[in-house]
Amino acid sequence: MKKMSLRTRVLTGAVAAAALGAGTFGAMSANASTPAAAPATTVKADASDRNLQRSTHLTVAAATKAAQAALDAAKKENQRISVAVVDRNGNTLVTLRGDGAGPQSPESAVKKAYTAVSWNAPTSELVKRLAQAPNLKDIPGTLFLAGGSPVQAKGAPVAGIGVAGAPSGDLDEKFAAAGVAAVSR
Secondary structure (H helix, E strand, C coil), X not given: CCCCCHHHHHHHHHHHHHHHHHHHHHHHHHHHHCCCCCCXXXXXXXXXXXCCCCCCCCCHHHHHHHHHHHHHHHHHCCCCCEEEEEECCCCXXXXXXXXXXXXXXXXXXXXXXXXXXXXXXXXXXXXXXXXXXXXXXXXXXXXXXXXXXXXEECCEEEEXXXXXXXXXXXXXXXXXXXXXXXXXX
């Protein structure tokens, strides 16, 4: 039998691999278009199922209204801020960066909002807790500076509003409170 050159062997191997790949791809494509059989049993869950939990979340419209109210309150006092609203789980719903707000302010606002909703307390109050538990500040995503306020429904936190960029935390928190008030109306 005649010995094939290296070039011929490489080309032959490449053609064989391509043919095998095309066959596999064709089989996979055929299977992908065939609908999967329905599971034999269906598990039903309803409101009476004790394995479910209901929670209340702020709508995007309400979060936007709150953020705009905070931004407007700051603008009336010639303050350049950013405001963020997070849901009960800490997911950002809305972030607004006001004209001229510092580059660090949007991230700080999100962290203040997250901190406020996590502990269901204004961040100015949480700063005081650091004296007893200084390691609280090490929790990822939190920022223990005044400027965050929780939004509550029946005493439970449903969102957090954070403001950053004013010259003091007291002002930041005042503007966050304006956002909370806008949701309460």
